[in-house]
Amino acid sequence: MKYQLKINGKAYSVEKKANGYFCNGIELLEFNSKFVNDLSFEKTNTEEGVHLKIGSEYYFASLEKISSTANGAKAESGIIKSPLNGVVHSLECEINDSVKKGDKLITVEAMKMLYPFYAEKDGVIGKCEVAKGDAVKTNQVLILIQ
Amino acid sequence: MVKPQKLLIVNRGEIVKRIAQTCIAMGIEPICFSCLGEDHRGVMCSSSIPLAGDTLQETFLNIDKIITIIKENDIDFVHPGYGFLSENQEFAEKVISLGVKWIGPDPIHIQEMGSKIEAKLIAEKAGVSVLPWHYFYELPSKEQLIKDCEKIGYPLIVKASGGGGGKGMRIVRSAQDLYDAVALCAQEAAHSFKSNAILLEKYIEKPRHLEVQIFGDGLGNITHFYDRECSVQRRYQKIIEEAPVLNIPEEIRTKMLNDAIKLTSHIKYRNAGTVEFVYDGSFVYFIEINTRLQVEHSVSEMITGYDFVEQQIRIAQNNGLVSQKQVKSFGHAIEVRIYAEDCYQNFMPQSGVIKKVSFPNLHQVRIDSRLYEGYVLKSYFDPMIAKISVYDTCKQKTILRLKNALSETILLGVNHNINFLMFILSTNEFQNSAFFTNSIEKGLMAEFLNKNTDLAKISCILKCLLNEPDTDDSQLTEAASVRKKSLFETIEL
Numbered sequence: 150m151k152y153q154l155k156i157n158g159k160a161y162s163v164e165k166k167a168n169g170y171f172c173n174g175i176e177l178l179e180f181n182s183k184f185v186n187d188l189s190f191e192k193t194n195t196e197e198g199v200h201l202k203i204g205s206e207y208y209f210a211s212l213e214k215i216s217s218t219a220n221g222a223k224a225e226s227g228i229i230k231s232p233l234n235g236v237v238h239s240l241e242c243e244i245n246d247s248v249k250k251g252d253k254l255i256t257v258e259a260m261k262m263l264y265p266f267y268a269e270k271d272g273v274i275g276k277c278e279v280a281k282g283d284a285v286k287t288n289q290v291l292i293l294i295q
Numbered sequence: 296m297v298k299p300q301k302l303l304i305v306n307r308g309e310i311v312k313r314i315a316q317t318c319i320a321m322g323i324e325p326i327c328f329s330c331l332g333e334d335h336r337g338v339m340c341s342s343s344i345p346l347a348g349d350t351l352q353e354t355f356l357n358i359d360k361i362i363t364i365i366k367e368n369d370i371d372f373v374h375p376g377y378g379f380l381s382e383n384q385e386f387a388e389k390v391i392s393l394g395v396k397w398i399g400p401d402p403i404h405i406q407e408m409g410s411k412i413e414a415k416l417i418a419e420k421a422g423v424s425v426l427p428w429h430y431f432y433e434l435p436s437k438e439q440l441i442k443d444c445e446k447i448g449y450p451l452i453v454k455a456s457g458g459g460g461g462k463g464m465r466i467v468r469s470a471q472d473l474y475d476a477v478a479l480c481a482q483e484a485a486h487s488f489k490s491n492a493i494l495l496e497k498y499i500e501k502p503r504h505l506e507v508q509i510f511g512d513g514l515g516n517i518t519h520f521y522d523r524e525c526s527v528q529r530r531y532q533k534i535i536e537e538a539p540v541l542n543i544p545e546e547i548r549t550k551m552l553n554d555a556i557k558l559t560s561h562i563k564y565r566n567a568g569t570v571e572f573v574y575d576g577s578f579v580y581f582i583e584i585n586t587r588l589q590v591e592h593s594v595s596e597m598i599t600g601y602d603f604v605e606q607q608i609r610i611a612q613n614n615g616l617v618s619q620k621q622v623k624s625f626g627h628a629i630e631v632r633i634y635a636e637d638c639y640q641n642f643m644p645q646s647g648v649i650k651k652v653s654f655p656n657l658h659q660v661r662i663d664s665r666l667y668e669g670y671v672l673k674s675y676f677d678p679m680i681a682k683i684s685v686y687d688t689c690k691q692k693t694i695l696r697l698k699n700a701l702s703e704t705i706l707l708g709v710n711h712n713i714n715f716l717m718f719i720l721s722t723n724e725f726q727n728s729a730f731f732t733n734s735i736e737k738g739l740m741a742e743f744l745n746k747n748t749d750l751a752k753i754s755c756i757l758k759c760l761l762n763e764p765d766t767d768d769s770q771l772t773e774a775a776s777v778r779k780k781s782l783f784e785t786i787e788l
Contacts, residue, residue: 154753154756154757154760156748156753156756157639157714157748158637158639158640158744159639159744159747159748161753163757170754170757172750172753172754172757175750177750177753177754177757178750178754182755182758182759191651191705191707192707192759193650193651193707193708194759194762195647195648195650195708198760199756199759199760200650200707200708200709200710201707201755201756201759202705202706202707203752203755204702205698205701205702205717206714206717207706207707207711207713207714208748208752208756209637209639209710210756210757210759210760211760212757212760212761232641232643233643233644234644234646234674238486258486258487263479263482263483263486265479287643
């Protein structure tokens with residue numbers, strides 16, 4: 150079984166084998182959930198992952214199973230995601246529109262800043278489920294170019 | 296017995312707590328709002344007045360609703376705190392017209408200084424140095440714009456005059472990029488700031504942000520409470536501030552203090568204000584005046600020993616201004632702002648629920664926060680959730696004390712910037728007072744993100760995520776005693 154472990158924004162590949170867990174190929178020894186040497190330890194699990202404080206350092210970690218079928222072949226460049234919670238300020242494209250690389254597609258307003266997004270490749274708008282004035286969430290897919 | 300006077304705090308969270316403490320010490324009754332799920336409990340107010348609504352626009356930013364409440368509740372003083380309506384001229388005017396004492400500057404100064412353009416014109420009139428600059432209200436033609444900016448040179452920075460905290464700012468490095476950047480900025484200005492005015496000025500490559508705390512009596516008398524440095528910024532927002540400024544020539548400090556007094560005395564400024572400067576390594580230039588008490592006022596309180604909210608109330612009561620010779624500066628103070636943000640994902644603001652929170656009670660450490668377990672962080676509130684201010688006789692000792700305070704803090708449930716603050720406090724740039732407002736983007740951020748987690752911690756974190764049953768505690772202690780610490784800590788990925 151393979152996992153992607155994310156700790157403080159960094160990705161590690163974790164594999165479960167018969168003789169234990171391996172992280173980036175190195176076996177994890179002394180495998181327990183309270184290993185802190187002589188450091189203080191606090192933890193809280195949330196839906197997204199786990200928040201920990203080990204000594205004076207904070208960690209936020211999440212774990213995702215990597216399925217063996219989808220090998221990350223998805224072309225990411227056609228997906229436009231909102232970088233943070235905000236509101237759609239303007240929408241310059243519609244579904245089925247042909248767009249060229251560099252065309253301005255959508256502008257999101259957040260924290261009183263405008264974030265314009267441009268097409269990263271030529272293609273056709275395959276998905277566009279937001280409208281001007283809509284509230285959007287972090288990582289919400291705004292537009293899909295096919 | 297005389298009924299105590301009532302002071303309404305038009306704000307929320309730790310700001311209410313800060314102001315209420317001073318009211319109590321002065322025998323004034325502090326009152327706040329019960330609004331958006333919060334009330335007077337935990338913020339040291341004796342009572343709260345309901346302020347209905349589900350959004351900031353309907354509540355803390357709703358001037359008419361708040362004015363009606365002030366009218367109906369026998370309020371003697373209004374303190375706006377910082378943020379929200381603290382720099383809103385219309386609100387200040389309406390409060391004053393009710394005959395209620397407004398704890399803040401004259402509305403005309405809020406208006407003038409709220410416009411970066413107006414502020415610069417006034418500063419020039421008062422004989423204070425400003426950066427080479429240009430401004431316009433109507434976007435000129437591309438050719439005209441390029442010509443107008445020749446006197447500034449490149450790089451230059453474009454700002455919406457009504458913006459703040461980096462909102463709507465852009466750096467332009469060549470004439471060919473100028474028009475597009477300015478046009479986008481103008482669009483933002485029209486949309487967000489109610490003013491079309493755009494300001495362009497020389498961009499300093501290695502800027503330090505310095506500022507002077509002043510108080511005025513409205514008659515032209517000004518007392519300064521020394522200087523602060525706020526160069527530790529990300530996205531143009533301050534995260535660490537200190538007082539006094541170190542590593543500058545004494546003549547620069549003197550010029551800065553004198554310019555601050557010259558400018559504020561010229562306009563007969565009233566109440567608390569901050570005169571902000573940029574230092575390019577050889578000269579200081581005036582940037583703007585913040586017409587409110589600022590978040591970072593705590594560090595200046597620590598080095599001077601004065602309570603600035605008390606000074607504000609005394610000025611509003613016409614009880615006079617502390618004279619300059621009564622204000623001395625001792626030692627060094629540093630404040631860090633704890634933001635609910637993901638410092639590993641471009642400082643994205645976070646929302647969520649605080650699951651565990653505990654601040655240390657330590658000597659010379661001041662905590663300003665109203666967090667508690669179960670506190671819900673809402674996306675429309677400011678992501679600043681706490682500040683920690685620390686004092687000692689010199690900067691090095693203050694840093695060590697502050698790092699200890701941060702490491703004794705427990706805050707779990709949402710992502711925050713404590714790791715990042717600890718990192719910054721350890722850098723040579725910060726310790727040697729050679730930190731520039733862009734040092735984070737220009738290298739330090741990459742250094743911070745580069746840090747790996749050691750294997751021992753990875754295995755512990757992984758186990759927490761897998762939710763497999765834990766070894767019981769007694770076995771664990773036993774295991775810990777035989778464990779070889781070095782085995783784990785020397786392995787780097």
